Amino acid sequence: MRPKIFQPTHFFTVDVEEYFQVRALRSVVSRDEWLSRPSRIVKSIDDLLACLDRHEVRGTFFLLGWIARYHPEVARSIAGAGHEIASHGFWHEAVTSLTPVQFLEDVRSTKSELEDVTGARVLGYRAPSFSIIPGWEWAFDALIEAGYRYDSSLFPIRRRGYGYPSAQRTPHVTATRCRRREEGTFANSRWR
Numbered sequence: 795m796r797p798k799i800f801q802p803t804h805f806f807t808v809d810v811e812e813y814f815q816v817r818a819l820r821s822v823v824s825r826d827e828w829l830s831r832p833s834r835i836v837k838s839i840d841d842l843l844a845c846l847d848r849h850e851v852r853g854t855f856f857l858l859g860w861i862a863r864y865h866p867e868v869a870r871s872i873a874g875a876g877h878e879i880a881s882h883g884f885w886h887e888a889v890t891s892l893t894p895v896q897f898l899e900d901v902r903s904t905k906s907e908l909e910d911v912t913g914a915r916v917l918g919y920r921a922p923s924f925s926i927i928p929g930w931e932w933a934f935d936a937l938i939e940a941g942y943r944y945d946s947s948l949f950p951i952r953r954r955g956y957g958y959p960s961a962q963r964t965p966h967v968t969a970t971r972c973r974r975r976e977e978g979t980f981a982n983s984r985w986r
C-alpha cells in the first residue's frame with residue numbers, strides 16, 4: 795500500500811507588522827515615528843496565537859525584520875507556539891521601490907535578524923504589498939542568493955500597484971536566471 799500523502803486544503807498565513815507600517819499610512823507616519831507610536835502587535839499576536847492553539851492550527855508568519863528587532867518577544871512567541879517563521883522584509887518597503895542591491899541587503903538582513911532572534915531557519919519570503927510584479931522577477935534571484943527556498947509574493951490579481959495576474963494559484967516551481975555567477979554582479983541582473 796502506498797503511503798498516504800498529506801494534502802492540505804488550506805494554507806494559513808499571517809503578515810506580521812504594526813498598523814502604522816502599512817503602505818497606506820506611509821505618507822502619514824514616518825519611520826522615525828515608529829518607535830514612539832503605541833504598539834498593538836503584542837496583544838494582537840497573543841490573541842491570534844491563543845485562537846490558533848485552541849483550534850490546533852499551525853501556520854506561517856511572515857514577520858518584518860523590524861518586528862524581530864524591536865519586539866523580539868513577539869517573534870519568539872510565534873516560533874515557540876510551533877508556527878513557521880518567514881520573512882516580510884525589514885522596513886515593509888515595496889520591492890518596486892528598491893534596487894536589486896538594496897533588495898538583496900533587505901532580505902539578507904531580515905533573514906538573519908529573524909534567525910538570530912528565534913533560532914528558527916527562515917526559508918520563506920513574502921513581499922510587502924505583494925510587490926513582486928511582472929518585470930520584477932529578478933527578486934527571485936536575490937532570494938535564492940540570500941538563502942531563501944520559497945516565495946509567497948505572487949498575488950494572482952489585476953490591480954494598480956501590485957498583483958501578478960498570470961500567477962498560478964497553487965504552489966509550484968518556477969525557473970529563474972540567477973545571473974550573478976555569469977555576470978559577476980547582481981546589480982545588473984534582469985530577469986528578462
Ligand SMILES: [Zn+2]
Pocket residue numbers: 809810811882886922923
Ligand atoms: Zn505587510
